[in-house]
């Protein structure tokens with residue numbers, strides 16, 4: 162038997178997964194435990210569509226992995242099915258603004274779902290909008306719910322003009338046209354502050370906040386999925402509670418918990434094991450964390466990488482925290498070793514805030530009594546993962562090599 166035979170045999174014989182795709186991010190389960198309140202809330206809003214009324218616009222927010230997309234799609238699929246049963250012309254359109262990150266692309270996606278022909282480029286955004294409006298005027302009696310998921314990707318880059326227009330499209334359409342309502346979804350709670358007051362009030366006719374899951378809730382979610390995804394008996398009993406506990410520590414992210422379980426299963430399968438153990442979960446955690454950190458770090462500008470390296474160095478010396486002043490000195494030192502101009506203290510403060518948002522460091526403002534305030538800065542990602550990711554940058558590698 163040669164190497165490939167061995168690999169093929171092992172995969173064919175592997176008995177870990179029954180249906181791995183159940184753990185993939187796009188899978189929408191039939192049951193969504195611990196989201197009854199949110200399902201009911203959104204369901205009662207969109208139900209108006211069944212009576213031919215325009216449902217209120219809804220603004221949905223909550224941290225990542227709290228089930229916003231899953232709940233929204235679940236409710237809208239059920240709405241469409243119910244409408245079909247009743248013979249009511251109700252439909253929904255789902256647009257992910259991370260993938261369609263300009264007003265043109267968002268409008269083109271909505272328009273083409275409604276059978277309006279729109280080229281990839283070549284028209285003005287205003288023209289696409291006009292064609293969309295024309296089409297909606299022909300759909301009198303229809304109720305269309307448009308979901309704009311991850312709207313922060315659109316708003317942060319292109320502003321909120323499109324949201325403004327879409328949430329008020331009804332005024333333009335008048336009574337003799339389709340009725341359109343918008344569901345805007347975001348995991349950036351601060352986005353609310355960035356929106357124009359008028360957009361906020363028209364999008365937020367209704368608001369639903371998704372709280373994070375706790376460890377017990379994550380366990381229930383994982384159990385439901387594991388039953389479909391794995392063969393009976395392959396998970397050691399403490400695997401699910403362990404995945405849930407790790408993900409609960411990370412603000413209750415169900416996606417993280419499911420990823421952990423999937424990657425742990427894959428590791429077990431790859432090595433030909435017949436059980437998934439806590440050891441596999443621990444290794445899965447390291448692997449996922451490494452990928453996450455690498456993804457974040459690879460997109461950082463050089464000065465942000467240097468600030469991160471300074472945090473790494475300062476907290477590696479047995480200290481848990483560093484402060485803004487100390488960090489600036491160390492960063493300046495690193496910049497001068499590379500012979501490049503340092504940026505201002507103010508810019509470094511901005512970088513600290515960005516790195517905090519990206520989840521690689523955490524910066525807490527503390528009062529030091531009459532000495533004023535300072536920030537206590539600590540690394541929140543795995544130090545080795547950060548070091549490895551930083552060393553992929555040739556310039557930073559010079560500094561790491563010089564130590």
Ligand SMILES: Nc1ncnc2c1ncn2[C@@H]1O[C@H](COP(=O)(O)OP(=O)(O)OP(=O)(O)O)[C@@H](O)[C@H]1O
Pocket residue numbers: 185186187188189190192193194195196223224225226227228229230231232347348382415416419
């Ligand atoms: N209550 C639940 N029951 C079962 N699976 C869930 C539940 N909540 C979330 N999930 C699953 O967790 C993953 C992440 O959920 P989802 O994509 O809905 O999160 P989100 O809040 O939209 O996150 P983001 O803001 O990052 O897009 C998906 O695979 C989803 O199916």
